[in-house]
Every structure is written in structure tokens, then in C-alpha cells.
Amino acid sequence: MGLRDLFFPDICPVCERLLVRGERHICAECISDLPYSYYWNSAENPAKILLEERVPVERVATLMIYRKESRWKNTLYDFKYYGDKSIGVYLTRILAKKMQDGGLFGGIEMIIPVPLHPFKKWMRGFNQASVIAQELSSVLGVPVKEGVLKRGRYSVSQTLKDRRGRSGGVSGAFYVADKEKIAGKHILLVDDVLTTGATAGECGKLLMEADGIKLSFAALAFVE
Numbered sequence: 001m002g003l004r005d006l007f008f009p010d011i012c013p014v015c016e017r018l019l020v021r022g023e024r025h026i027c028a029e030c031i032s033d034l035p036y037s038y039y040w041n042s043a044e045n046p047a048k049i050l051l052e053e054r055v056p057v058e059r060v061a062t063l064m065i066y067r068k069e070s071r072w073k074n075t076l077y078d079f080k081y082y083g084d085k086s087i088g089v090y091l092t093r094i095l096a097k098k099m100q101d102g103g104l105f106g107g108i109e110m111i112i113p114v115p116l117h118p119f120k121k122w123m124r125g126f127n128q129a130s131v132i133a134q135e136l137s138s139v140l141g142v143p144v145k146e147g148v149l150k151r152g153r154y155s156v157s158q159t160l161k162d163r164r165g166r167s168g169g170v171s172g173a174f175y176v177a178d179k180e181k182i183a184g185k186h187i188l189l190v191d192d193v194l195t196t197g198a199t200a201g202e203c204g205k206l207l208m209e210a211d212g213i214k215l216s217f218a219a220l221a222f223v224e
């Protein structure tokens with residue numbers, strides 16, 4: 001047992017019991033109860049139907065499906081708000097292997113994470129969607145493209161150059177910096193959760209303004 005274990009004992013985020021030897025991130029009992037969505041195995045599924053109300057999509061997969069009040073949401077809170085990257089990587093690896101084995105995501109050519117507002121990224125130290133994208137990339141063998149889909153205040157030159165790419169709405173201020181870099185690609189857009197589909201829909205619509213885009217989407221959880 002290391003010093004960290006003495007002062008910060010590892011606790012299962014789902015049931016809040018102490019993890020025992022051999023358990024990592026989530027206790028054995030909870031992991032055997034993981035609320036799998038199985039969407040990686042079905043070309044049509046509720047998450048895809050939800051997203052298709054906003055943007056045309058080829059494939060949609062999430063690892064989990066749970067209701068808002070589920071304790072499984074703590075896994076993503078630990079990842080996103082408490083800086084526990086390792087639980088995000090752990091869950092993503094499970095999803096990536098399911099997607100690979102399911103065979104429905106074979107045509108993906110590029111992975112793009114939903115960007116975090118630069119200030120939030122600075123506060124948090126990382127973009128959780130980028131962590132997921134990197135892990136999916138290493139399992140699926142598809143490159144991640146950062147810096148094309150962006151979030152933040154528009155520069156004047158950007159506004160003049162690319163007025164149509166600007167998005168309205170509450171989350172707002174997403175834009176695509178360089179459409180030529182993604183033209184003709186089948187893109188996997190990645191976020192941590194899918195709830196209303198507003199963010200993914202907005203980003204998806206912007207990406208599809210480039211020529212010949214096919215769009216798919218993956219997240220760790222679909223929240224009902």
C-alpha cells in the first residue's frame with residue numbers, strides 16, 4: 001500500500017465502498033452490473049434516433065445508458081469534475097473494444113472531440129472528450145483531429161471569412177476552423193455524455209458543412 005492509499009483510499013464511485021485488492025476504479029460487484037447500452041451492436045438505437053432529430057448520422061454508440069438520478073453518473077463526475085482521468089480511460093477502453101468487436105464502426109477515418117471552452121479547459125486542466133477521443137484512437141487505430149472544431153469567442157477575421165459556420169443557440173460559439181482538412185471523411189464525433197443531443201447536434205451540423213462528410217457519434221453514457 002502506497003502513501004496515497006493511506007490518505008486517499010480508493011472508493012467505488014457507484015456504491016461508495018472501499019475498493020479491495022485487485023479492484024480498479026469500480027468494485028467487482030458494480031462492474032458486473034454495468035448498465036451497458038449494447039448500442040455498438042445495433043445500427044438503429046434510441047441514442048441514434050435522438051441525434052437524428054438534429055443531424056443525419058451513420059452510427060451512434062454509448063457504453064452505458066442510465067437515468068439522471070443513477071449513481072453511475074458519479075463515474076463521469078469523478079472523471080470530469082474531480083480530474084480522475086484514469087476512470088475515463090478505463091471506461092473508454094471498454095467501449096472501444098465493444099465498438100471494435102461489433103464491427104459497425106469500421107469505416108471511421110477521423111475522431112473529433114467536442115471542444116471545451118478554453119477557460120474551462122484551463123480551469124480543469126484537460127478536455128474530457130479529448131481523453132476519450134485519444135483512447136478510442138489507440139484501440140481503433142484511427143487518428144484524432146484536434147483544432148478543427150473549435151469553441152470560444154470568434155475573431156473578427158473568422159467572422160468575416162466564415163459567417164455561415166457560426167452557430168447560434170445556448171451552447172453557442174462552436175465553429176469549424178478549416179473545412180478542407182476534414183472534407184470527404186467519415187468522422188466520429190466524441191463527447192462524454194449524450195443527454196438532449198443539443199451539443200452533439202450543433203457540432204455535427206457544423207462539421208457537415210464541409211464537403212462529403214459522414215458523421216458518427218460516440219459517448220460514454222446516454223442519459224435518459
Ligand SMILES: [Zn+2]
Nearest residue numbers: 012015027030
Ligand atoms: Zn461499487
